[in-house]
Amino acid sequence: MTSERTAEWADRAAAEAPADRQPGRPSPEQQVLHRIERARRRRPTVRESRITLAHGAGGKASRTLVEAVFVEAFRNPILETLDDAAVLAVAGGRLAFTTDSYVVSPLFFPGGDIGDLAVNGTVNDLAVSGARPLYLAAGFILEEGFPVADLLRITASMAAAAQRADVRVVTGDTKVVQRGRGDGCYVTTTGVGVLERPVTLGAAHVRPGDAVVVSGPIGDHGVTVMLARGELDIEADISSDTAPLHGLVSALLDAAPGVRLLRDATRGGVATVLNEVARAAGVAVVVDEAAVPVRPAVTGACELLGIDPLYVACEGRFVAVVDGAQAQAAVAALRDHPLGADASVIGHVAADPAGLVLLRTAFGGTRVVDMLVGDPLPRIC
Amino acid sequence: MTSERTAEWADRAAAEAPADRQPGRPSPEQQVLHRIERARRRRPTVRESRITLAHGAGGKASRTLVEAVFVEAFRNPILETLDDAAVLAVAGGRLAFTTDSYVVSPLFFPGGDIGDLAVNGTVNDLAVSGARPLYLAAGFILEEGFPVADLLRITASMAAAAQRADVRVVTGDTKVVQRGRGDGCYVTTTGVGVLERPVTLGAAHVRPGDAVVVSGPIGDHGVTVMLARGELDIEADISSDTAPLHGLVSALLDAAPGVRLLRDATRGGVATVLNEVARAAGVAVVVDEAAVPVRPAVTGACELLGIDPLYVACEGRFVAVVDGAQAQAAVAALRDHPLGADASVIGHVAADPAGLVLLRTAFGGTRVVDMLVGDPLPRIC
Numbered sequence: 051m052t053s054e055r056t057a058e059w060a061d062r063a064a065a066e067a068p069a070d071r072q073p074g075r076p077s078p079e080q081q082v083l084h085r086i087e088r089a090r091r092r093r094p095t096v097r098e099s100r101i102t103l104a105h106g107a108g109g110k111a112s113r114t115l116v117e118a119v120f121v122e123a124f125r126n127p128i129l130e131t132l133d134d135a136a137v138l139a140v141a142g143g144r145l146a147f148t149t150d151s152y153v154v155s156p157l158f159f160p161g162g163d164i165g166d167l168a169v170n171g172t173v174n175d176l177a178v179s180g181a182r183p184l185y186l187a188a189g190f191i192l193e194e195g196f197p198v199a200d201l202l203r204i205t206a207s208m209a210a211a212a213q214r215a216d217v218r219v220v221t222g223d224t225k226v227v228q229r230g231r232g233d234g235c236y237v238t239t240t241g242v243g244v245l246e247r248p249v250t251l252g253a254a255h256v257r258p259g260d261a262v263v264v265s266g267p268i269g270d271h272g273v274t275v276m277l278a279r280g281e282l283d284i285e286a287d288i289s290s291d292t293a294p295l296h297g298l299v300s301a302l303l304d305a306a307p308g309v310r311l312l313r314d315a316t317r318g319g320v321a322t323v324l325n326e327v328a329r330a331a332g333v334a335v336v337v338d339e340a341a342v343p344v345r346p347a348v349t350g351a352c353e354l355l356g357i358d359p360l361y362v363a364c365e366g367r368f369v370a371v372v373d374g375a376q377a378q379a380a381v382a383a384l385r386d387h388p389l390g391a392d393a394s395v396i397g398h399v400a401a402d403p404a405g406l407v408l409l410r411t412a413f414g415g416t417r418v419v420d421m422l423v424g425d426p427l428p429r430i431c
Numbered sequence: 432m433t434s435e436r437t438a439e440w441a442d443r444a445a446a447e448a449p450a451d452r453q454p455g456r457p458s459p460e461q462q463v464l465h466r467i468e469r470a471r472r473r474r475p476t477v478r479e480s481r482i483t484l485a486h487g488a489g490g491k492a493s494r495t496l497v498e499a500v501f502v503e504a505f506r507n508p509i510l511e512t513l514d515d516a517a518v519l520a521v522a523g524g525r526l527a528f529t530t531d532s533y534v535v536s537p538l539f540f541p542g543g544d545i546g547d548l549a550v551n552g553t554v555n556d557l558a559v560s561g562a563r564p565l566y567l568a569a570g571f572i573l574e575e576g577f578p579v580a581d582l583l584r585i586t587a588s589m590a591a592a593a594q595r596a597d598v599r600v601v602t603g604d605t606k607v608v609q610r611g612r613g614d615g616c617y618v619t620t621t622g623v624g625v626l627e628r629p630v631t632l633g634a635a636h637v638r639p640g641d642a643v644v645v646s647g648p649i650g651d652h653g654v655t656v657m658l659a660r661g662e663l664d665i666e667a668d669i670s671s672d673t674a675p676l677h678g679l680v681s682a683l684l685d686a687a688p689g690v691r692l693l694r695d696a697t698r699g700g701v702a703t704v705l706n707e708v709a710r711a712a713g714v715a716v717v718v719d720e721a722a723v724p725v726r727p728a729v730t731g732a733c734e735l736l737g738i739d740p741l742y743v744a745c746e747g748r749f750v751a752v753v754d755g756a757q758a759q760a761a762v763a764a765l766r767d768h769p770l771g772a773d774a775s776v777i778g779h780v781a782a783d784p785a786g787l788v789l790l791r792t793a794f795g796g797t798r799v800v801d802m803l804v805g806d807p808l809p810r811i812c
Contacts, residue, residue, distance in 0.1 A: 149568035
């Protein structure tokens, strides 16, 4: 993974830096960081001639595809924020509007299925934009031969999730494709919510000194789905964290008006969210590895899979950037809610090196946590 | 097709009816119609254990799936109208909200591609609800290996269609599935519009004496896509009618305030729309076959394919039910617009037989036009 390679370069550059280097000349470490920064500022182009799984993984390739293809084609100020939900001025009010397609495999897994995932995921994109979720649209792409009993199970689970999140599915569509042109059932949910609070959340409000908070243990969903595929001979007592987060968000916003930004940590995990924040806000995010809540079963599975839990998808956790002075109040409010019992401050925002996420490892070192390259966990949501 | 079989029964029943039957006893024709009606009122259940292509065709099986699975699971008054768009009371205004997944094969065809289809289709669902289309969300499900050049072509075409329809794509999502789990590119577009006019359109307003209007020649889109597959050795100079209809709808509503209902005639064609209207309004719809505008190339291709143009999808035509007294004004207003040049009155609404669509054929006979059974044209949109 490039993140590791970048970290290696930076480590090596730092190690090779002579203690007596001339003032004014950038250190090798600074040069490496400068090259990374320059590469990031380049106008994005998709180099591949064909779509790869990495383009759907939420990391570097996804980002490039979105910027080079979709933002280029549809360019407008609302889309260009690339927030979890678009904020629309409609009929005298502010609406949040968001869409997500769900292609998780398998369709059913411990703790959930594609149905509640599709409801909760879209509810959460609305919630982290500060909106109260109201209505959902649901589009189904079914594969010929898909068992009707499975569809009934999925819709029952969507209905239960919608009730729990207090939203209504008000419109929908169904298409059927021939055998071998789908994978049972894909669901696209689109949500509308209303912004009732005066808050404006976003990377523009993030500043050095802010605290970085996660609302609970990370990686449960991604590891659960990976294990549910049965391709690995690992058994772990773990289930998806899929849950609607609007209540938890509401509790947080009541307790800490100094919340700068909220993002749910789905595809690409917490590391991807933090990279997007660091880049968009032009700040550094410094994470303390020892402070990141990860269940032992997730840590164990990730070690066997050779992946970093920071990149693993959650479906019921968010990252909050909060005024440093309100960090403890924020965590206390989250911990008072059943879905935020293990909320923790995992790091802080610094001025430099702008655009990067640094991890202070348990062994006392520091490495750059870059955007994900490739797709270690395809079709996790 | 059951529509033909039903017509046969009815014809046979009528032929067998003795002229001197006892008063008070239902005629055999009435008994047939009664049985059809009784079957229609039955609580819907999906009899098949697996999804078939017919469940996505927009006809009888689609209807049963929607009623037995989706409406049952998500039951609420907004969804239960089963209109093209849900009407939401949000922030003091009335919003229209609609979603459609597009799985058309091939992706590119004369006159359009999946991109402009996905924009126009959703714009039209908003337009026929009387709304001004404002914003779109776009979800892409891409198959690993899909050419990036094709994706760029699709997004360029979406952007052009969005500009033409004066809507903005403000949010989106991309997922990638493995080779053999998709078919290049599926697009789900969800639209939000605002209801600015005081009109309320819907089957509840339809009454005997109303005129039935189509906005142009029918079946162009479905036949074009079918021929573009190249499976048939037919050449025809024909292209898709895909177009945004909000301007045409606006012109119609300005000219004829007595518009009762508008529906775009996509999957299942004009026959399906009329059946849904007849059933929802509890009226009969009587269509004059000779008055239905169909291009000769479409008639010819349909004869070779053995399908009735009344069931073939359009992507740029709507059906309007209009106060009979305003029918000529409505048609004149439509014909003044480039997208309504061949608009025509094709029939009228009658009180009986409630729930049925009758076709007065060019040969002077009358037959029942039932909901479509099976899927003669899979993946047309």
